[in-house]
Amino acid sequence: MDMLWTLVILVIASALFVSGKVRSDLVAISALSLLLILGIIDTQEALSGFSNSVVIMMIGLFVVGGAIFQTGLAKIVSGKLLKLAGTNETILLLTVMLSASFIGAFVSNTGTVAVMLPIVVSLAATARVQQAKLLMPLAFASSLGGMLTLIGTPPNMVISETLEKAGYEPLKFFSFTPTGLICLVAGTILITLFSKWLLKDNELGGDKGREQRSLYELAKQYSLGNNLYRLQISEHSPMLNKTLKELSIAAEYNVHIHEVRRRQSNKNPFFKTINTEFAGPDTQVHVNDVIYVTGDYEHILRFSDVHKLTLLAEDAVEREGTDRLENLASSQIGIAEVLIPSNSKHINQLVKHSGFREKYRVNILGIQRKGKYLLHELKEEKIKAGDALLIQGEWKHISTLALEYEDVVVVGQPADVASNIPLSHKAPIAALIMVLMIIAMIINVVPAVVCVIVAAILMVVTGCLPNMESAYKTVNWESIVLIGAMIPMSTAIEKTGAAALISEGLVNSIGGYGPLALLAGIYFATSFMTLFISNTACAVLFSPIALAAALSMDVSPIPYLFAVAIGASLCFAVPFSTPPNALVMTAGKYKFMDYVKVGLPVQVLLGVVMVIALPLIFPL
Known part of the structure; x- marks a missing residue:
């Protein structure tokens, strides 16, 4: 039976x-x-x-x-x-x-x-x-x-x-x-x-089209790649040991600093070697830091000459596999698009008086208005109803901004986008773990299941996955x-x-x-x-x-x-x-x-x- x-x-x-x-x-x-x-x-x-x-x-x-x-x-x-x-x-x-x-x-x-x-x-x-x-x-x-x-x-x-x-x-x-x-x-x-x-x-x-554009598509739409430059701080730069607020770079040179990338100690190869920091008023730069700036090319050159900075070539990268547009985002810092509704308190405010940097700790990189893209002299632009603003800041601050339903509307889900940012500097570690796992499975020293579990643990411990929550989310x-x-x-x-x-x-x-x-x-x-x-x-x-x-x-x-x-x-x-x-x-x-x-x-x-x-x- x-x-x-x-x-x-x-x-x-x-x-x-x-x-x-x-x-x-x-x-x-x-x-x-x-x-x-x-x-x-x-x-x-x-x-x-x-x-x-x-x-x-x-x-x-x-x-x-x-x-x-x-x-x-x-x-x-x-x-x-x-x-x-x-x-x-x-x-x-x-x-x-x-x-x-x-x-x-x-x-x-x-x-x-x-x-x-x-x-x-x-x-x-x-x-x-x-x-x-x-x-x-x-x-x-x-x-x-x-x-x-x-x-x-x-x-x-x-x-x-x-x-x-x-x-x-x-x-x-x-x-x-x-x-x-x-x-x-x-x-x-x-x-x-x-x-x-x-x-x-x-x-x-x-494969359904996504409502939210990728970071690459978003940056490309605003032509940010053509307006983004990287400058390296030399040991003789007058910028050293001064805050960005003291330097008044935006007002004096019409150049905007968005983020700072700094190599960390290589004592432990399992932890990240490049630190990305959002450029705020209190940010200080150190020797060999790389700063990401936007502005007209002639303004960038003048700023670079005065402060004894090195303009990096487009193909000079801090690590393999980076892309000029991808430099705008990392696992800590990202970009997003926000819409200005008709009842927003920011309407008719000048960008420099809008308080986006002070209140939300984000920079405004560009404005899309009636099909046109504004990228220069933004601080003197008035924000209008229906504008789409391209912003950059730490992902946690962009997520906080998403809660401000009355004054701005953030397009998409910043938290989800942040979780999908590639940790490119961990790619060699992930490759090494994968190769060792395959070798261990081939020579059969320990059961295959042990090889896989150890590899999975190492992926989390070495930061190839940000945390255990991310690891659980990968499982189907x-x-x-x-x-x-x-x-x-x-x-x-x-x-x-x-x-x-x-x-x-x-x-x-x-x-x-x-x-x-x-x-x-x-x-x-x-x-x-x-x-x-x-x-x-x-x-x-x-x-x-x-x-x-x-x-x-x-x-x-x-x-x-x-x-x-x-x-x-x-x-x-x-x-x-x-x-x-x-x-x-x-x-x-x-x-x-x-x-x-x-x-x-x-x-x-x-x-x-x-x-x-x-x-x-x-x-x-």
């Missing part, structure tokens, strides 16, 4: 997944609750999914991926890939898939996708390609790469152990490479074709709940005997049609069962069955066990079958049927290719 209830719950859950009318995590947790209520699994088994190493590793990988994105490392790497691939969608797709396959040969497919997901999202945005067209192929390619080496995926190690216990030579590290290459070539071709045909722009959850909890709740379903299928009944029935019914038919039966039976249970559990279940069936027919068991490993690993037809599929589901805004439309034909056709290829590599 338990077997019947388990299959009924599985069918209903699958139907709800397909319909897409109920959230996938809600369906999964409801199915788990029913299994527990009906006594099919006990409490410990029901909660085992959420303590499973794969789920814990997924959480850690989300944090690592978030840090890669937050530090701008994703943008740097995606820029390199973009230079390599150009903006052609097909070449981009192939570049992403081959990169994922290569990494997936040495690192778990879950780790591969988590590392590459933020890179691919950034790549898609830069190339103006819908990210949904790249993320599903990314997940599939990571599984294809896992077939290239012994450590690429757990089923490979399962069949090696099965052969060794049966008295055969254990498989070597590259024993899987010939079959893996066939998988990779055939799979890449099939995935490219089907994803281009079936993932249409109008059928996917599109819908995917975590989906996988954690579906793992006990596989336990129920095995526990009630449903898995054994289905697998043995399929193999026994086709064994009489010859070795090739048996090979096809084992492959597709494994491929079918991996839709519902984990690939590792599927390999453990089918390996002894395949071994026994091959020996009973007096044929080599090697191709049959390879069929088990490949069939268990290459599951593309459902989002919850493998962690990589679940990882990209929310980011790509995929529905259940997107996986069926693209993944099912790829899975079936790849199976046909492998059934033909396996006897050619390993004679029956």
Whole structure:
């Protein structure tokens, strides 16, 4: 009776997944609750999914991926890939898939996708390609790469152990490479074709245009890049040890200082090396400080000559990866646009008398009025109703200004924008942590889950993520709940005997049609069962069955066990079958049927290719 209830719950859950009318995590947790209520699994088994190493590793990988994105490392790497691939969608797709396959040969497919997901999202945005067209192929390619080496995926190690216990030579590290290459070539071709045909722009959850423009777009709209200069303080400058209020620079030179950037001690490389300070009346500058100023070029030169400052070239940067417009914002200081409503007390006030700097501690960089942009002599301009002011200041002060509903209206959400400012100076640290994590996973000194958790902790401790709150926000909890709740379903299928009944029935019914038919039966039976249970559990279940069936027919068991490993690993037809599929589901805004439309034909056709290829590599 338990077997019947388990299959009924599985069918209903699958139907709800397909319909897409109920959230996938809600369906999964409801199915788990029913299994527990009906006594099919006990409490410990029901909660085992959420303590499973794969789920814990997924959480850690989300944090690592978030840090890669937050530090701008994703943008740097995606820029390199973009230079390599150009903006052609097909070449981009192939570049992403081959990169994922290569990494997936040495690192778990879950780790591969988590590392590459933020890179691919950034790549898609830069190339103006819908990210949904790249993320599903990314997940599939990571599984294809896992077939290239012994450590690429757990089923490979399962069949090696099965052969060794049966008295055969254990498989070597590259024993899987010939079959893996066939998988990779055939799979890449099939995935490219089907994803281009079936993932249409109008059928996917599109990347919606944001109501709030990016900082880059905002600065570019006001042409600030053409008006922004950087000056370095020399040891002979008369500005040293004086406050900006004492210097009266704006009144005397018509030049406005917006921020000061100062190198800090390099004693501890794990903490930021450049400090950004908002330029207020009491700000003092030190030797080698870099000040960011706006004004006409001739005014900048006069100011620079009098105060013995060095005008930095446009390509001279404090650190790699900065951009002239991006210099206007950092994790501490940003820019925003505010609107002046008709009842504002600031109407008809001169900018220099408006009190924006004194009361709100922000500078006015520009004014947009009836489609025109005012950037010079702002202190003598009168503020008018309907004006849009571009301001700069510390993010906390901009957020405070957002509460002033009566006099100004801040466009967008400053707090959200501030949390997304790349911590570019931390990119080398994030890269080092990521590389060390991958190396540790390859050499297998400690379990992969330990490598990931340590890497996630280091990302927070070293400041690659600003704080723990930011780390929690990087986790896609819908995917975590989906996988954690579906793992006990596989336990129920095995526990009630449903898995054994289905697998043995399929193999026994086709064994009489010859070795090739048996090979096809084992492959597709494994491929079918991996839709519902984990690939590792599927390999453990089918390996002894395949071994026994091959020996009973007096044929080599090697191709049959390879069929088990490949069939268990290459599951593309459902989002919850493998962690990589679940990882990209929310980011790509995929529905259940997107996986069926693209993944099912790829899975079936790849199976046909492998059934033909396996006897050619390993004679029956």
